[in-house]
Amino acid sequence: MKLLLPALLLALSVHAVKREDFKECGQTSFCRRLRPLSTKSESTDFASPYSLGAPSRASASQIGVPAKDAAWSFPLSSTMYPDVAFELRVDILEGDIARVRVDEVGSVSPWRRYNETAKWALLNAEPAHGAAEITTKNSVTSIRYGQDLTLRINHAPLRIAMVRGGNEEIVFNDRGLFHMEHFRAKEMPVEEEVVETEGEEVKTEEGQVVEGAEIKTEPEDQQPFEATIDRSWFETEDGDMFEEQWKRWRDSKPKGPEAFSLDISFPFAKHVFGLPEHASPLSLPDTIGEGSYYTEPYRLWNVDIFEYVADSPMALYGAVPLLHAHSARGTVGVLNLVASETWVDVAHTKGVQTHWISESGIMDLLLLPGPNPTSLFEQYAALTGPAQMPPQFATAYHQCRWNYNTQGEVIEVQDRFEEADMPLDVTWLDIEYADEHRYFDWNKKMFPDPIAMINQVAKLGRKMVAIVDPHIKRTDSFRVYKDSLDLDILIKKADGNNFDGWCWPGSSVWVDFFNPKSWEWWTRMFSFDTWADQTKNLFVWNDMNEPSVFDGPEITMPKDNIHDGGWEHRDVHNINGMLFHNQTQHAISVREPTKKRPFVLSRAYFAGSHRFGAIWTGDNLGTWEHMAGEAAMFLSNSIAGMSFVGSDIGGFFGNPGDEMLVRWYQKGAFMPFMRAHAHIDTKRREPYLSEEPIRSYLRDALRLRYTLLPAWYNAFHDAATKGHPVIWPHYAKYPGDETGAAVDNQYYIGDSGLLFRPVVVEGATSADVYLAAGEPYYDYFSSRMFPARMKPRNVTIDTPLDKFPLLIEGGHIFPSRERVRRSSALMSNDPFTLTVALGRNQNAEGQLYLDDGETFAWESGAFVHRGLEFKDGKLRSAPKVSYDAGNAYAQSISNVGVERVRVLGLNKEPKSVTVAGEEVQFEWDKGAPSAKEPRAAVLTIKNPGVKVVDDWEIVIA
Numbered sequence: 001m002k003l004l005l006p007a008l009l010l011a012l013s014v015h016a017v018k019r020e021d022f023k024e025c026g027q028t029s030f031c032r033r034l035r036p037l038s039t040k041s042e043s044t045d046f047a048s049p050y051s052l053g054a055p056s057r058a059s060a061s062q063i064g065v066p067a068k069d070a071a072w073s074f075p076l077s078s079t080m081y082p083d084v085a086f087e088l089r090v091d092i093l094e095g096d097i098a099r100v101r102v103d104e105v106g107s108v109s110p111w112r113r114y115n116e117t118a119k120w121a122l123l124n125a126e127p128a129h130g131a132a133e134i135t136t137k138n139s140v141t142s143i144r145y146g147q148d149l150t151l152r153i154n155h156a157p158l159r160i161a162m163v164r165g166g167n168e169e170i171v172f173n174d175r176g177l178f179h180m181e182h183f184r185a186k187e188m189p190v191e192e193e194v195v196e197t198e199g200e201e202v203k204t205e206e207g208q209v210v211e212g213a214e215i216k217t218e219p220e221d222q223q224p225f226e227a228t229i230d231r232s233w234f235e236t237e238d239g240d241m242f243e244e245q246w247k248r249w250r251d252s253k254p255k256g257p258e259a260f261s262l263d264i265s266f267p268f269a270k271h272v273f274g275l276p277e278h279a280s281p282l283s284l285p286d287t288i289g290e291g292s293y294y295t296e297p298y299r300l301w302n303v304d305i306f307e308y309v310a311d312s313p314m315a316l317y318g319a320v321p322l323l324h325a326h327s328a329r330g331t332v333g334v335l336n337l338v339a340s341e342t343w344v345d346v347a348h349t350k351g352v353q354t355h356w357i358s359e360s361g362i363m364d365l366l367l368l369p370g371p372n373p374t375s376l377f378e379q380y381a382a383l384t385g386p387a388q389m390p391p392q393f394a395t396a397y398h399q400c401r402w403n404y405n406t407q408g409e410v411i412e413v414q415d416r417f418e419e420a421d422m423p424l425d426v427t428w429l430d431i432e433y434a435d436e437h438r439y440f441d442w443n444k445k446m447f448p449d450p451i452a453m454i455n456q457v458a459k460l461g462r463k464m465v466a467i468v469d470p471h472i473k474r475t476d477s478f479r480v481y482k483d484s485l486d487l488d489i490l491i492k493k494a495d496g497n498n499f500d501g502w503c504w505p506g507s508s509v510w511v512d513f514f515n516p517k518s519w520e521w522w523t524r525m526f527s528f529d530t531w532a533d534q535t536k537n538l539f540v541w542n543d544m545n546e547p548s549v550f551d552g553p554e555i556t557m558p559k560d561n562i563h564d565g566g567w568e569h570r571d572v573h574n575i576n577g578m579l580f581h582n583q584t585q586h587a588i589s590v591r592e593p594t595k596k597r598p599f600v601l602s603r604a605y606f607a608g609s610h611r612f613g614a615i616w617t618g619d620n621l622g623t624w625e626h627m628a629g630e631a632a633m634f635l636s637n638s639i640a641g642m643s644f645v646g647s648d649i650g651g652f653f654g655n656p657g658d659e660m661l662v663r664w665y666q667k668g669a670f671m672p673f674m675r676a677h678a679h680i681d682t683k684r685r686e687p688y689l690s691e692e693p694i695r696s697y698l699r700d701a702l703r704l705r706y707t708l709l710p711a712w713y714n715a716f717h718d719a720a721t722k723g724h725p726v727i728w729p730h731y732a733k734y735p736g737d738e739t740g741a742a743v744d745n746q747y748y749i750g751d752s753g754l755l756f757r758p759v760v761v762e763g764a765t766s767a768d769v770y771l772a773a774g775e776p777y778y779d780y781f782s783s784r785m786f787p788a789r790m791k792p793r794n795v796t797i798d799t800p801l802d803k804f805p806l807l808i809e810g811g812h813i814f815p816s817r818e819r820v821r822r823s824s825a826l827m828s829n830d831p832f833t834l835t836v837a838l839g840r841n842q843n844a845e846g847q848l849y850l851d852d853g854e855t856f857a858w859e860s861g862a863f864v865h866r867g868l869e870f871k872d873g874k875l876r877s878a879p880k881v882s883y884d885a886g887n888a889y890a891q892s893i894s895n896v897g898v899e900r901v902r903v904l905g906l907n908k909e910p911k912s913v914t915v916a917g918e919e920v921q922f923e924w925d926k927g928a929p930s931a932k933e934p935r936a937a938v939l940t941i942k943n944p945g946v947k948v949v950d951d952w953e954i955v956i957a
């Protein structure tokens with residue numbers, strides 16, 4: 001009975017998110033004030049009270065760094081508050097990205113709006129300016145830039161459209177919902193507020209060319225802005241502006257109101273995607289309007305949410321304020337760089353309309369022109385940087401649970417994987433390894449010799465990960481706590497004292513990673529001198545970094561806590577977890593004399609976190625519903641840069657039965673980040689524990705992951721160099737296919753042509769897969785062929801428990817390694833198999849990217865990157881990019897060959913296969929091209945005798 005109780009409690013609690021622990025829009029004052037603007041705007045006479053003065057060069061801009069070229073500043077005011085001055089600044093960045101910022105300027109208030117989100121999210125906070133040309137006529141400023149793009153800026157009322165080919169594609173303030181609450185003194189009535197505005201002189205310089213940017217001012221024919229504004233529309237004051245009580249928490253709000261609202265319309269769009277993290281479909285459903293799918297807006301506010309709902313716009317652990325707007329006509333994007341609590345309404349009216357409401361910060365909007373998903377990925381990467389290239393082991397299988405409690409258990413896991421002939425790369429330790437949850441300090445009773453343990457694991461080519469959370473136990477005997485006090489680097493309360501709250505160790509404090517003084521110190525924490533009980537084979541897991549504070553409002557930190565520079569937690573909350581992740585991965589990368597690629601998993605994230613490592617979707621439930629929703633979550637994260645993503649295989653909560661466990665492992669083998677994990681109260685469920693035939697099915701899934709690791713590595717490399725996602729939703733591969741745009745239960749792996757669809761329905765004996773038009777597809781397991789069609793279509797694949805839909809799209813070549821060993825490191829000198837899936841025209845192409853998998857030497861040319869092409873009956877390998885073929889890494893694998901080439905769909909039987917004039921062996925299976933369920937012809941070339949580092953040609957005649 002004693003043992004049964006936790007399991008019973010767990011079963012009872014499943015499906016039970018405590019909704020009451022988290023706010024709805026109506027329970028947070030700024031959202032309550034500003035969301036109704038959208039309903040008010042439906043009144044026919046509604047108009048924006050905001051208007052712009054004439055532009056001047058941004059050489060004296062108060063927003064960001066003053067700039068001379070391709071940057072302009074406009075005075076902005078509202079007829080509602082004529083004494084309050086705002087500035088609107090437009091920059092045209094490299095990559096044809098338009099940046100529009102708004103801040104309150106010249107205020108007598110002691111407060112400033114938080115303007116550093118870009119500093120943390122963007123690789124260059126002030127990227128280089130591109131060239132653009134500006135003209136102002138009749139109160140409309142046009143900025144022409146890039147290829148056929150114009151930013152059409154209506155001065156009164158304020159409205160900005162990104163126009164391409166005469167069509168408005170992104171419109172800011174289309175509905176007039178832009179409103180920025182100005183700083184004001186609590187007691188002082190608004191009318192009496194005295195705000196000195198500096199003379200906003202129009203500094204246009206007629207016809208003068210300055211470094212590629214030209215301002216042309218036509219004779220002004222400016223109409224005075226006379227829209228009649230109903231004051232009640234924008235008088236959003238309420239009694240909670242200066243302090244707010246929620247349950248037992250009081251938010252002191254010393255700065256008063258500073259929320260802002262803005263609307264963005266995408267007149268051509270049929271879908272919007274992105275805004276992770278939410279457990280919602282990829283194509284974001286409406287949150288507002290009659291019959292809307294959800295009634296609450298999508299919320300961005302990083303929280304530790306217990307047992308989250310599988311289909312909901314509620315906030316989760318991460319936040320990326322990026323949206324793709326899409327239809328077959330094109331794809332554009334917006335990044336709304338704000339780190340405070342943000343709510344976003346979506347409505348599919350007149351294209352797609354979105355309404356964003358944020359609690360604080362400046363408005364910093366980046367308009368990404370696309371015009372297709374691939375260019376959007378590249379534009380987003382140009383801003384935020386490409387993803388981190390993971391160490392090779394991190395792309396393999398990770399085994400975790402809360403907890404492996406002893407050193408002996410860790411070793412036992414290794415042995416059992418060995419016995420079961422199952423590959424494994426990384427064994428994880430959750431919080432119980434640490435003495436009293438004081439991370440870095442091992443519980444020496446349970447782990448008497450951590451170094452010996454890690455070394456024993458490393459002998460098998462494997463690694464370990466230990467958790468290091470951001471909360472620090474408040475006890476003088478803990479050196480980390482002592483140090484943080486001495487250095488005075490802790491997050492403070494509103495009253496200036498160090499903040500303390502409750503987390504795993506009990507009473508805890510949190511380091512302020514916004515404070516540069518903490519960085520060097522944190523790096524030192526991970527040095528071998530400071531943390532002696534580790535080796536280079538131990539990596540790190542940063543959990544609870546939203547941050548999770550058990551006794552805080554919404555299980556996080558009070559908003560009026562104070563960070564470095566005097567900023568409130570409210571301003572920076574969504575960035576907080578990213579800085580912790582950043583500092584930890586930096587610390588790991590510099591432990592050794594030669595910099596190594598770090599691996600750090602984080603739970604919280606923000607725009608830019610992909611530069612620092614992997615994330616996972618937190619505490620999922622072991623239910624079919626959760627399993628089913630996760631593909632969409634992975635995709636939504638992936639298009640927002642967070643490509644190295646996965647979920648807890650098996651479900652964090654619950655005890656999956658055999659069928660679910662198999663389906664979860666099959667799905668897991670196709671998650672970019674493949675880790676099994678389980679709650680402390682769950683039964684043990686390592687794959688070796690299952691009986692046959694389940695055990696074999698689990699082994700198959702694991703082995704398939706290892707077989708396909710080279711294809712995954714290609715995809716990770718594309719993410720690290722081009723900003724492409726590791727997994728691609730259908731709309732991103734086939735943007736012109738209107739009917740498939742919302743497909744989110746299947747995806748492609750990089751450019752391999754591999755199309756995966758998880759089976760997520762209990763008892764399913766078949767599953768449908770949506771195939772694009774134009775190319776044939778081949779079943780990975782059976783070589784069944786789905787001939788090319790003019791139109792996209794669904795096909796049905798049988799899914800007995802050991803099978804699931806895995807197809808290869810014709811026209812692609814992908815590499816694999818078919819000798820699976822106990823860890824991926826042990827496979828690094830194994831030969832390759834190349835699968836050539838021929839397209840409709842008997843052509844195919846692919847790549848093979850390889851490097852040492854652990855250092856940064858690849859960045860300076862130590863890699864092998866082959867372009868593979870099948871054309872006119874010849875398979876060729878040539879350098880994909882130019883590189884020094886004699887580099888050290890290439891030399892180290894000079895003996896690695898191709899042991900097999902498999903060609904699917906060849907339309908006639910070959911007479912010979914030759915390499916450099918020499919015949920090589922092959923097998924020919926003519927398939928069954930005209931059967932009811934056609935099977936592709938398969939040509940298998942054995943040991944063609946070619947090396948991966950060389951240029952070669954295999955001739956099929």
Ligand code: NOJ
Nearest residue numbers: 402430431543618619677
């Ligand atoms: C919460 C994490 O989401 C979970 O994965 C972990 O096991 C627990 N914290 C304990 O560290």
